Amino acid sequence: MxxxxxxxxxxxxxxxxxxxxxxxxxxxRDRAFVGREEELELFRTTLAGGPDSRPVLYLxxxxxxxxxxLLHRFAVEAQRAxxxxxxxxxxxxxxxxEAFTAAAAAALTEPEAVLLVDTFxxxxxxxxxxxxxxxxxxxxxxxxxxxxxxxPSPRWTADSAWTDLLHTVPLGDLAPHEAALLLRRRxxxxxxxxxxxxxxxxxxxxxxxxxxxxxxxxxxSADWAPTQDVVSTLLCQLVGDLPGxxxxxxxxxxxxAHVTSEALLRSVLGDRATDLFAWLRRQPFVESTHAxxxxxxxxxxxxGADLRWRDPDGFADMHRRLLQAQLDRIRTVSETQLLPAVxxxxxxxxxxxxxxRLQVWDCEGQVRELLYEPAxxxxxxxxxxxxxxxxxxxxxxxxxxxxxxxxRVYRSTRRDTVVAFSAWLRMQEPVGTDVDPVVxxxxxxxxxxxxxxxxxxxxxxxxxxxxxxxxxxxxxxxxMQVRALGEILRADRLAWSFVVTPAEGxxxxxxxxxxxxxxxxxxxxxxxxxxLLAHDWRTHPVAPWLEERTRVMLSGAPDTGTTSDNGQLTxxxxxxxxxxxxxxxxxxxxxxxxxxxxxSRSRVVVDHEVSLDTALRNAVEALPKQRGGDKQxxxxxxxxxxxxPTQEAAARRLQLPFSTYRRHLSAAVRWVCxxxxxxxxxxxxxxxxxxxxxxxDSGSAAPAGW
Numbered sequence: 001m002x003x004x005x006x007x008x009x010x011x012x013x014x015x016x017x018x019x020x021x022x023x024x025x026x027x028x029r030d031r032a033f034v035g036r037e038e039e040l041e042l043f044r045t046t047l048a049g050g051p052d053s054r055p056v057l058y059l060x061x062x063x064x065x066x067x068x069x070l071l072h073r074f075a076v077e078a079q080r081a082x083x084x085x086x087x088x089x090x091x092x093x094x095x096x097x098e099a100f101t102a103a104a105a106a107a108l109t110e111p112e113a114v115l116l117v118d119t120f121x122x123x124x125x126x127x128x129x130x131x132x133x134x135x136x137x138x139x140x141x142x143x144x145x146x147x148x149x150x151x152p153s154p155r156w157t158a159d160s161a162w163t164d165l166l167h168t169v170p171l172g173d174l175a176p177h178e179a180a181l182l183l184r185r186r187x188x189x190x191x192x193x194x195x196x197x198x199x200x201x202x203x204x205x206x207x208x209x210x211x212x213x214x215x216x217x218x219x220x221s222a223d224w225a226p227t228q229d230v231v232s233t234l235l236c237q238l239v240g241d242l243p244g245x246x247x248x249x250x251x252x253x254x255x256x257a258h259v260t261s262e263a264l265l266r267s268v269l270g271d272r273a274t275d276l277f278a279w280l281r282r283q284p285f286v287e288s289t290h291a292x293x294x295x296x297x298x299x300x301x302x303x304g305a306d307l308r309w310r311d312p313d314g315f316a317d318m319h320r321r322l323l324q325a326q327l328d329r330i331r332t333v334s335e336t337q338l339l340p341a342v343x344x345x346x347x348x349x350x351x352x353x354x355x356x357r358l359q360v361w362d363c364e365g366q367v368r369e370l371l372y373e374p375a376x377x378x379x380x381x382x383x384x385x386x387x388x389x390x391x392x393x394x395x396x397x398x399x400x401x402x403x404x405x406x407x408r409v410y411r412s413t414r415r416d417t418v419v420a421f422s423a424w425l426r427m428q429e430p431v432g433t434d435v436d437p438v439v440x441x442x443x444x445x446x447x448x449x450x451x452x453x454x455x456x457x458x459x460x461x462x463x464x465x466x467x468x469x470x471x472x473x474x475x476x477x478x479x480m481q482v483r484a485l486g487e488i489l490r491a492d493r494l495a496w497s498f499v500v501t502p503a504e505g506x507x508x509x510x511x512x513x514x515x516x517x518x519x520x521x522x523x524x525x526x527x528x529x530x531x532l533l534a535h536d537w538r539t540h541p542v543a544p545w546l547e548e549r550t551r552v553m554l555s556g557a558p559d560t561g562t563t564s565d566n567g568q569l570t571x572x573x574x575x576x577x578x579x580x581x582x583x584x585x586x587x588x589x590x591x592x593x594x595x596x597x598x599x600s601r602s603r604v605v606v607d608h609e610v611s612l613d614t615a616l617r618n619a620v621e622a623l624p625k626q627r628g629g630d631k632q633x634x635x636x637x638x639x640x641x642x643x644x645p646t647q648e649a650a651a652r653r654l655q656l657p658f659s660t661y662r663r664h665l666s667a668a669v670r671w672v673c674x675x676x677x678x679x680x681x682x683x684x685x686x687x688x689x690x691x692x693x694x695x696x697d698s699g700s701a702a703p704a705g706w
Contacts, residue, residue: 064205201297
């Protein structure tokens, strides 16, 4: 397909009505066009033929990014400069050298013509021929612009002969102010702007489609959300046809995750991840970064909206798979990678009104988190003194001396100075309670509300200080909260977490996403009063908490900011736990008593998603696998699984002396208690034989009540 126009010919025809229509169309396009100032200036320089100009421009970018619109603008600029314009549209062209030559023939003869090639991805196979056969025949003074989704071949861009002749121009989103200007020119109500910009990411096609809907529905709606027609049109225009369903799933994973690595893709899609990752990175709407692949914002939002509408169960399954992969990563990454790992998890909840407040990805470039070093000491104490006075600085100095590894500092990238610091204290026993009233108050609450079991620990976000008037200090509190969340998610045997906030202000609301609640006691340090917020992770563990956040996000249900009490677990001391095991064994044939047993809300049952009856029977059936466990298993099974009316009757069935039977039963019960306790505190499927099997041959007396 070829068209050629020169100078003012576009406004001079034999049909005055057609001329008027062309004039109005040109004026409308002028009014609608926004941005692209750098590209326009580059094109004007090329037309003028300056010493630094290159006669061939290659525009590339994803669908809908505005390549065709920019080419139309180039055509207007060229015509106003008196240049003949020849256009070739790859959509209407048979991809052969003969067809291309016929469509572009005028550019080979017209002096100083401008050749505009649109949608070149439809005839990308001609690239080698174009470079080596066609373009060398173009007369000097001719300007060529090739536009397509795919970047030019490295063989072209790396060819030294083309170094001074080819200028490659990747075309990206409109800048935020340009996108907002486009919406205003389209008559979109201001109240819709933020929602439209969030959905489109500055993609011109997405902005135009969304703007049309917003203008049409603006008078009757207080909010804007993309209609399914908009989403479907966007996907068709931006993505096009996909090779198969696996490629669509790979793209959907890439759209939901913050950054997609091959390992992350494999965790969701399995063995084909290598091929699918290679396919993803070749797509023009997917950008390769140092951490992995990121799709264009409009692609990301459209794919997510389409999948949630088309297959909500599939979207939920993908979300949970990605969530588990990110949790696994958080628990294994190095210290320096913890914040990016937590940010990737939070990104999965970007539509959650609570967790989306922690937009750590917006902090990049403003501030860096660093491990505390002795060289930071005076800067940290100065910040503490400025924010909270000498008493606070003395407490900071105490903890710096006691556990410097608990501290993180935040360095402004603008001024290259420390502008904030935080400390996460991890303790297994009370330390510093005689010095720090805040830590003392936390331990007082632990002792009263839920004492620690052996191996449990307490985490306290003791200091979160950012007093500087600096962009880095403004961003630091988000990083501090993400750091605290990361410490919680990766902790082993964390029982309690506490966050310290000023008593005045709005401290509670900021921490609802941690499901943390204010304690009545307000400790004081110097003249400052503090609020303590607490969470018992044994009664409300991480997994149910995240599942609640997932439920709210997927369903759009009203968000209370807290985990349902129905998910609360029971926390027992070891003595209470053993007593509950003995009671449960006696009640194995009584479902109502088992339901009331505190073990029915323990980790033994909830984490393994089994009934208490099943958990007990699994433990009993594990006995024969232990050294010397056959005799103990028979004693236990005869007494409780077979339902012997008395222990004497059980001994007779086993044809054992009563004292021998009691010894076997006692050892078996102790083993079951140990076995289940290991699951309770460690979440393990089974304890090691060395931890529990050693009790099987003991001659210890039967527990009281047996």
